[in-house]
Amino acid sequence: MPSRISPARKRRLTPPRTLPVPVNFIIEELEPLHGPIEWNPRYNALDELIFTVLTQHTSDLNAERAFDELRRRIPTWGEVIEAETEAVAKAIQSGGLANQKSVRIQAILMEIVRRHGALELEFLKDLEVDEARNWLTDLPGVGPKTAAVVMAFALGMPAIPVDTHIHRVSGRLGLIREGTSADDAHIVLEKIVEPQDRFNLHVLLITHGRQICKARRTLCDKCPLGDRCPSYGKFA
Numbered sequence: 666m667p668s669r670i671s672p673a674r675k676r677r678l679t680p681p682r683t684l685p686v687p688v689n690f691i692i693e694e695l696e697p698l699h700g701p702i703e704w705n706p707r708y709n710a711l712d713e714l715i716f717t718v719l720t721q722h723t724s725d726l727n728a729e730r731a732f733d734e735l736r737r738r739i740p741t742w743g744e745v746i747e748a749e750t751e752a753v754a755k756a757i758q759s760g761g762l763a764n765q766k767s768v769r770i771q772a773i774l775m776e777i778v779r780r781h782g783a784l785e786l787e788f789l790k791d792l793e794v795d796e797a798r799n800w801l802t803d804l805p806g807v808g809p810k811t812a813a814v815v816m817a818f819a820l821g822m823p824a825i826p827v828d829t830h831i832h833r834v835s836g837r838l839g840l841i842r843e844g845t846s847a848d849d850a851h852i853v854l855e856k857i858v859e860p861q862d863r864f865n866l867h868v869l870l871i872t873h874g875r876q877i878c879k880a881r882r883t884l885c886d887k888c889p890l891g892d893r894c895p896s897y898g899k900f901a
């Protein structure tokens with residue numbers, strides 16, 4: 666049975682009719698501040714997926730340590746499937762939640778083999794964005810953000826991963842409506858941002874959120890979007 670969307674959620678999935686701060690303006694103003702932006706894939710798509718699972722509820726640094734240790738102890742993904750779950754958990758313990766993540770990683774790898782017959786994800790590049798996203802989010806424990814990270818960072822596909830910074834800054838700038846969840850923000854932002862601008866906007870908003878539009882004590886007086894931002898000074 667198709668899932669029903671409540672009227673409130675339907676409204677939140679509809680972008681505001683006029684954006685107080687247009688996307689082009691955001692990019693033009695933030696690029697000199699936080700750019701230049703280059704797309705340099707750090708991992709292949711499957712490695713990126715497993716790395717992103719390891720980043721859940723921890724820092725990138727801890728996730729990197731866990732990822733490197735996993736690769737050192739159990740070098741291939743096929744061997745990770747065959748390994749004792751406890752051995753996988755031990756290898757990734759620096760990334761936190763090792764018991765849950767080890768189970769999830771093995772489940773993801775097994776499901777990829779079951780559905781695709783090989784431990785690689787580069788084939789997703791040949792699919793439409795929505796198809797690739799659906800393929801990834803059908804994997805156990807993979808949500809819209811993880812799928813978008815794999816697509817944007819490893820495959821060069823036009824997806825916008827929405828993390829806590831992007832969710833917060835998008836809300837303050839009025840790109841998404843109040844109450845929109847981070848998962849739904851993926852859908853809304855893709856409706857209002859041209860495919861060729863999505864990676865750049867992702868990097869600019871995340872950097873802006875870390876450096877200027879922080880969770881608390883925003884630096885609005887240093888923000889080039891201040892003249893148009895509906896939240897100017899509200900969180901300073």
Ligand code: SF4
Pocket residue numbers: 834837838877878879883884885888889890891894895896897898899900
């Ligand atoms: S003006 Fe302030 S609230 Fe608005 S985006 Fe800039 S830092 Fe954030």
